[in-house]
Amino acid sequence: MQTKPNPGFFKRNPPIAGEAEAIEQAKNGDAEAFSKLYALHKRRVYTLCLRMLGNVSEAEDMTQEAFLHLFRKLGSFRGESAFSTWLHRLTVNLVLMHLRKKGLNLVSLEETINPSEDDAPKRDFGSRDPQLAGSVDRVTLERAVASLPPGYRMVFVLHDVEGFEHNEIASMLECSTGNSKSQLHKARLKLRELLRQPEKLAPVAGLQEVAR
Amino acid sequence: MKDLATANFDKMTAAEFEEYLPELFAMGGGKISENPRFAVFFKANPYCAALVSDLETIAEQARSLFEPVGDEAGLEPSDELWPKIASKLKEPPEE
Secondary structure (H helix, E strand, C coil), rough: CCCCCCCCCCCCCCCCCCHHHHHHHHHHHCCHHHHCCCCCCCHHHHHHHHHHHHHHHHHHHHHHHHHHHHHHHHCCCCCCHHHHHHHHHHHHHHHHHHHHHHCCCCCCCCCCCCCCCCCCCHHHHHHHHCCCCCCCCCHHHHHHHHHCCHHHHHHHHHHHHHCCCCHHHHHEEEEEECHHHHHHHHHHHHHHHHCCCCCHCCCCCCCCHHCC | CCCCCCHHHHHHHHHHHHHHHHHHHCCCCCCCCCCCCHHHHHHCCHHHHHHHHHHHHHHHHHHHCCCCCCCCCCCCCCCCHHHHHHHHHHHHCCC
16 A cells, blocks of 8 residues: 655755656566666766765766666655655765775765865855855856765755755764764855855866866 | 844844854845844944945855856766766676
């Protein structure tokens, strides 16, 4: 029996026309329906991988892994959350597993996601730095996000872009919710610093080069 | 963790206020910049008001990054990716 979905789950991920049918057909092995799911979600999944990994080649590999994994696990999707949310969570978990395999120590993640002093946002309370001009264009913000230290970028992308809650991020990153909140705050402070001097941001050639 | 319920923001220094910010932003429930509880503090500390406003702008704008926009280069996998995936789907599952 299909579980009744919680409407709150669909605030950011409204159902896409034809998606539900494609999911059901793909569950029954319909390759064409699966290719439709790929077409509908490839950009978001790839962008998520790229933002988390900061590397085009790895992002493509992980996008491939995510869709292969999706194909195998699609039967377990019950509709309790939006399909996008479910797919993105699956993708995030795969990327994190990939990063751990590359040597990110799960136990000491709270330490490893802390950047060096140079990367940390400056403490400048009381100073007279100019305020942002009221709005930030998305290309500049994308460049600034790509320039963040990896730990900050990870939490910022998961929370502010992807919309995960702190308790979910803490669970995925195996850190405390307090740490997730603190990292997010530092990430936003660092972004503010970067956005005040957009001319210093590296140009986006894809996203990959600036994120390294 | 800072106790928001008992904090007296009217008499806080900017540095003290900063310690509460991660929790204030995590709390949700509307903009901090528009919350009357902080009106006195922000009037006395315009720099903090500007900081909060900037951080709110950043968080709001970040949501727009969720959906890639059509003309943004580099935000789409290569055309070769789907044939690779389709080919792997035909392979028998690994034991």
